[in-house]
Amino acid sequence: MSIQSIKQRFGIIGHAPALDRAIDVAMQVAPTDISVMITGESGVGKEAFPKIIHHLSARKHGPFIAVNCGAIPEGTIDSELFGHEKGSFTGAHEARRGYFEVVNNGTIFLDEVAELPLLTQVRLLRVLESGEFMKVGSSKVLKTNVRVVAATNVNLQEAISNGKFREDLYYRLNTVPIFVPPLRDRNNDIVMLFKKFSADFAEKYRMPPLQLSTDAEQVLQHYRWPGNVRQLKNMAEQISVIEGSRIITPEIIYKYLPASQESNLPVLVRDIKRNEPDISERDILYRLLFDMRKDVTDLKKIVGELLRNGQVSGNFHEENPHLIKNLYQEAEHHAYRGNNSQLEDDTPDEHHQIIDSYEEDTTDYLEEENLSIHKKERDLIVRALQKHNGRRKKAAQELGISERTLYRKIKEYDVGA
Numbered sequence: 001m002s003i004q005s006i007k008q009r010f011g012i013i014g015h016a017p018a019l020d021r022a023i024d025v026a027m028q029v030a031p032t033d034i035s036v037m038i039t040g041e042s043g044v045g046k047e048a049f050p051k052i053i054h055h056l057s058a059r060k061h062g063p064f065i066a067v068n069c070g071a072i073p074e075g076t077i078d079s080e081l082f083g084h085e086k087g088s089f090t091g092a093h094e095a096r097r098g099y100f101e102v103v104n105n106g107t108i109f110l111d112e113v114a115e116l117p118l119l120t121q122v123r124l125l126r127v128l129e130s131g132e133f134m135k136v137g138s139s140k141v142l143k144t145n146v147r148v149v150a151a152t153n154v155n156l157q158e159a160i161s162n163g164k165f166r167e168d169l170y171y172r173l174n175t176v177p178i179f180v181p182p183l184r185d186r187n188n189d190i191v192m193l194f195k196k197f198s199a200d201f202a203e204k205y206r207m208p209p210l211q212l213s214t215d216a217e218q219v220l221q222h223y224r225w226p227g228n229v230r231q232l233k234n235m236a237e238q239i240s241v242i243e244g245s246r247i248i249t250p251e252i253i254y255k256y257l258p259a260s261q262e263s264n265l266p267v268l269v270r271d272i273k274r275n276e277p278d279i280s281e282r283d284i285l286y287r288l289l290f291d292m293r294k295d296v297t298d299l300k301k302i303v304g305e306l307l308r309n310g311q312v313s314g315n316f317h318e319e320n321p322h323l324i325k326n327l328y329q330e331a332e333h334h335a336y337r338g339n340n341s342q343l344e345d346d347t348p349d350e351h352h353q354i355i356d357s358y359e360e361d362t363t364d365y366l367e368e369e370n371l372s373i374h375k376k377e378r379d380l381i382v383r384a385l386q387k388h389n390g391r392r393k394k395a396a397q398e399l400g401i402s403e404r405t406l407y408r409k410i411k412e413y414d415v416g417a
Contacts, residue, residue: 001027006023010052013193013196014189016188018181019180019186022049022178030057036149036173037173037177037178038152039152039153041228042153042227043227045180045229047111050107050109050151051064054107062106064103064107065102066108067080068111068112070115078119078120079092079098081100081123084138085135085136088136089136089137104145106147107147107149108147109149110124110151111152114152114154118164125166131143150173183228183232191217191220194212198240201236205241209246210239211248213247213250219250220232239252381399381415384398
C-alpha cells in the first residue's frame with residue numbers, strides 16, 4: 001500500500017516531506033507489536049496515526065479504542081483503564097471491566113498520555129512489560145494482549161525532569177517515535193487544506209464553496225497557525241457560515257485571525273520569571289531603533305578616540321579593520337568637506353575642533369531622530385483613535401499593540417481620546 005493510498009483512506013491532506021515521513025514510519029511499524037509514541041503540537045492530526053497503525057496490523061479485526069487521558073478525572077482514571085470490583089470505592093455498585101480488558105487482542109490509543117497520574121503510570125508500565133494488571137479493589141492478576149499507541153503534545157523530557165512523568169515509562173512507550181509536523185512547516189499544504197474544508201462545509205450547509213484571492217492565499221501561508229489544522233478548519237467553517245461573499249480577500253481573513261499573531265515573523269516570548277509584559281512587534285521595532293541610536297553613540301566615541309589618540313583600546317582595531325577605515329574616511333570627509341589632507345598633518349587644536357563638530361552634529365542628529373520617532377508614533381495613535389471614534393480596543397488592534405500599551409502611550413503623549 002502506498003503513502004498516497006493511505007492518505008486517501010484516512011483523509012490525510014498534504015504533500016509535506018515531514019508528513020510523508022510520519023506516514024511511512026507508521027506503515028512500517030504497523031505489522032509489529034512495538035509500542036509507538038506520537039508527538040506533535042495540539043491540532044496537527046495525531047489521532048489519524050493510531051488508526052493507520054491498527055488497520056495495517058494483524059490486530060485490524062480486533063477492537064480499537066481511543067482514550068483521552070486528560071479528560072478523565074484523576075480519581076477514576078485507574079477504574080477506566082483497568083476496571084474495578086464491586087464495592088472497591090464509594091459508588092462502585094457493581095464490577096466494571098476496564099479498557100485493557102475490553103480491548104484484549106486489539107489496540108488502545110492513549111491520547112495526552114502525559115496527563116496520567118504517576119501511580120497510573122506505574123500500572124501502565126506493568127501492562128507494557130508483562131501484560132498483567134489488577135482491577136481496582138482486587139488482588140487477582142489478569143492478563144491482556146493489547147498494543148499501546150500513545151500521543152502527547154508535551155515535551156516529555158521536561159516532564160521527566162520536573163518529576164511529572166516516569167523515565168522508564170517514557171522509554172517503554174517511545175520504542176518508535178513518530179513526529180507529526182506543525183501546519184506552519186507545511187506551507188504548501190495550507191491552501192489545499194482550506195479549499196478541502198471549504199468544499200466540505202459548502203456541501204454540509206448547502207452553499208457555494210469559498211474562493212481565495214491570491215493575496216488571501218499568501219495571508220494564510222504567512223500566518224503561524226498556533227492551533228494548526230484544527231484552527232484552520234474552524235476558521236474555514238466560520239467564514240463559510242458567516243460571510244456572504246464567496247470571494248475571500250485578505251480583509252476577510254484578518255477578521256478571523258487573532259490580531260497578535262497575524263504573521264509568521266519571529267516572536268519574542270514574555271519572560272515569566274522576570275514578569276515582563278507582553279511585547280508587540282511595534283514595541284520590538286522601537287526597541288531596535290533605540291538600540292541603533294546607542295550603537296551610533298558608541299561609534300561616535302570610537303571616532304573621538306581615534307582622532308585623539310590614533311587608536312582604540314583592546315582588539316577592536318584587529319577585529320574591525322574595515323569599520324575603522326570607514327570611520328576614518330567619514331570623519332575626514334566630515335571635517336574637511338572633501339579636502340584630501342591627511343589627519344596627522346593637522347594641529348592638536350584642529351583635531352579637537354573636528355571632534356567637537358562631529359560630536360555636536362551627531363548628537364543633534366540623534367535628538368532629531370528621536371523626536372521624529374515620537375512624533376510619528378503620536379500621530380499614528382491620534383489617527384487610530386479618530387478612525388475608531390475613541391474606542392481604544394479597536395485602535396489598539398489597528399496599531400498592532402495591546403490595549404494596555406496603547407493606554408500607556410496615550411498618557412505618555414498626553415493624547416486626548
